[in-house]
Amino acid sequence: MIRLETIIAVRDVAKSSKWYQDLLNLKSNHGGENFEMLANTKGEVILCLHRWSEHDHPTMKDPNIATGNGLILYFRVPDLAKMWSNAIHLKLAIEQEPHLNENSGLQQFIIRDLDGYYIIVSE
Numbered sequence: 002m003i004r005l006e007t008i009i010a011v012r013d014v015a016k017s018s019k020w021y022q023d024l025l026n027l028k029s030n031h032g033g034e035n036f037e038m039l040a041n042t043k044g045e046v047i048l049c050l051h052r053w054s055e056h057d058h059p060t061m062k063d064p065n066i067a068t069g070n071g072l073i074l075y076f077r078v079p080d081l082a083k084m085w086s087n088a089i090h091l092k093l094a095i096e097q098e099p100h101l102n103e104n105s106g107l108q109q110f111i112i113r114d115l116d117g118y119y120i121i122v123s124e
Contacts, residue, residue, distance in 0.1 A: 007074065008050070009049070013115070017115050024088060027041060027047055069118040076122050078122055096119070107123050109124070110122055
């Protein structure tokens with residue numbers, strides 16, 4: 002089985018970790034100030050967070066460039082209503098409220114995370 006474990010650069014790993022845990026009901030699978038692995042209830046890694054400029058990764062050196070240019074973080078969730086409730090409770094930067102995506106035929110909402118990444122949460 003091939004799986005993608007996306008790593009994004011963030012300013013504050015601990016703060017971003019809590020944000021994603023609160024929104025998507027993920028759990029810390031690593032913890033720390035420089036790197037975090039967030040997992041679902043089955044223990045599968047869903048997203049990794051890496052502190053800007055911490056190591057010599059060429060795409061994570063400069064936090065002053067446009068965050069996430071060309072990237073959408075697309076999360077498929079089992080309970081969209083619960084995730085939307087979490088988003089409202091957390092007072093997140095909402096791009097689009099729940100709506101039907103005509104292309105996929107699925108309900109979704111769109112938000113921005115603490116670092117400005119564009120996030121689609123879909124059923």
